[in-house]
Amino acid sequence: MSIENPKPMEPSVVRFDLCSQAFKQDPFPTLAKMRAQGPLIRIRLPIIGAVWMATTYDAVNDLLRDHHRFIQNPAAAGNRFAAGLMRWLPRSLRPITTHMLIRDEPDHRRLRGLVERAFLRQNVDALRPRLEALADEALDRLAEQAARSPGGVDLLTEFARPFPLAVICELLGLPAEDRPKFTQWASGISKAGSLVGILFALPGISKLMRYLREEIQRQTEHPRDGLLSALMQAEEAGDRLTEDELLAMVFLLLLAGHETTLHQIAGSVLILLDHPEQLRELTADWSLAETAVQELLRYLSFAQVTKPRYAREDLEFQGQAIRRGQMLIACLASANSDPSRFENPDQLDLHREPNRHVAFGAGIHACLGAKLARAETEIALQRLFTRFPNLQLAVPRSQIRFTKRIGARGLVQLPVRW
Numbered sequence: 001m002s003i004e005n006p007k008p009m010e011p012s013v014v015r016f017d018l019c020s021q022a023f024k025q026d027p028f029p030t031l032a033k034m035r036a037q038g039p040l041i042r043i044r045l046p047i048i049g050a051v052w053m054a055t056t057y058d059a060v061n062d063l064l065r066d067h068h069r070f071i072q073n074p075a076a077a078g079n080r081f082a083a084g085l086m087r088w089l090p091r092s093l094r095p096i097t098t099h100m101l102i103r104d105e106p107d108h109r110r111l112r113g114l115v116e117r118a119f120l121r122q123n124v125d126a127l128r129p130r131l132e133a134l135a136d137e138a139l140d141r142l143a144e145q146a147a148r149s150p151g152g153v154d155l156l157t158e159f160a161r162p163f164p165l166a167v168i169c170e171l172l173g174l175p176a177e178d179r180p181k182f183t184q185w186a187s188g189i190s191k192a193g194s195l196v197g198i199l200f201a202l203p204g205i206s207k208l209m210r211y212l213r214e215e216i217q218r219q220t221e222h223p224r225d226g227l228l229s230a231l232m233q234a235e236e237a238g239d240r241l242t243e244d245e246l247l248a249m250v251f252l253l254l255l256a257g258h259e260t261t262l263h264q265i266a267g268s269v270l271i272l273l274d275h276p277e278q279l280r281e282l283t284a285d286w287s288l289a290e291t292a293v294q295e296l297l298r299y300l301s302f303a304q305v306t307k308p309r310y311a312r313e314d315l316e317f318q319g320q321a322i323r324r325g326q327m328l329i330a331c332l333a334s335a336n337s338d339p340s341r342f343e344n345p346d347q348l349d350l351h352r353e354p355n356r357h358v359a360f361g362a363g364i365h366a367c368l369g370a371k372l373a374r375a376e377t378e379i380a381l382q383r384l385f386t387r388f389p390n391l392q393l394a395v396p397r398s399q400i401r402f403t404k405r406i407g408a409r410g411l412v413q414l415p416v417r418w
Ligand code: HEM
Pocket: 100, 101, 102, 112, 168, 252, 253, 256, 257, 258, 260, 261, 264, 302, 303, 305, 306, 307, 308, 332, 359, 360, 361, 362, 364, 365, 366, 367, 368, 369, 370, 372, 373, 374
């Protein structure tokens, strides 16, 4: 071995249980231990094995903003194992592996540009009255359900899911009467926390894909108001959006558009109930809502990690030698609790300002629906606590459980009464 060019040593692989109930209930101590190991650690994850994980605010931002060296497509980075993982999916479901979040430039820019243009037409501020009406409709159903079950009602299934699902269906222009079907399919998909869970979710994904293909056909003949028709017209205007790309786009919007927001709403309600003084302050003055929701996004960090990135070439990052094709993941929850950026990060402070959290990611793949999601969370909390000011848990706090799904800090159920 040449002495001038010693082979770089890989750091030893560390293990942290990121699926445990203890971690999901209070992730801050574990995240601090992870950061203490360094800004970029080698960590063993279930199923995937050893990966690089960025832990500090700066390392997370550097990783996500460098889309030239760190790419989404494992095949283009020469990672045949990761590229092959999706091949076991039935052919009819393959389009879902081609959406914009797993595409690189220039394809990503083209796909995102198409949907952004259609999205921008829907000014979120102008949408607010409609969002409020949809939240109230969902609350009516929650109240009806509660009247039938005096022991408590699950806020997650009866309000936190139907409200953002109604919003995204309406934005896409999907018929309101079909929503109960998606609810069933989508809840199966969101429970898919393990390989076995994914296998159980496949029938739901298949049904959703078949439904979307049929709806695209129906809207070809009878266009409706909404994003789906707008995207189909964009295709006709000469932009090459294939049917599979359209399908992948609608699938991503439908799932990303409600799955994340529902957990943000339910998680925010739990956090506020855990902090009654701050809840009282918020309900006494809703002008605090915008700042409060930013803090609830940071504090919950529902999307604890991002999708993997792959090193395009052998390179050095954060003082470590990374080999071409190796997988890197950004730990958003750890960045959001980095004390070099946030004072007392493990404390909720609804007045926190500035609050430049990365709960929506960073760089070119940063969340497309961030503004909508913030508005939905604000409206959901305001309508809920205004209508039911005595809202409380219907079970002891120790019985509230988070799902085991890695990288997502979502609740299993949130039984409440008032
Ligand atoms: C509180 C709710 C939400 C959270 C916490 C959230 C979080 C995120 C995060 C962390 C990413 C980046 C992932 C990565 O870099 O690997 C992302 C991307 C994305 N999100 Fe969200 N999201 C939320 C709501 C929404 C909504 C409501 C929509 C759509 C209506 C949406 C659509 C998308 C899309 C399309 C992308 C991919 C963007 C791209 O690849 O350019 N999200 N989201």
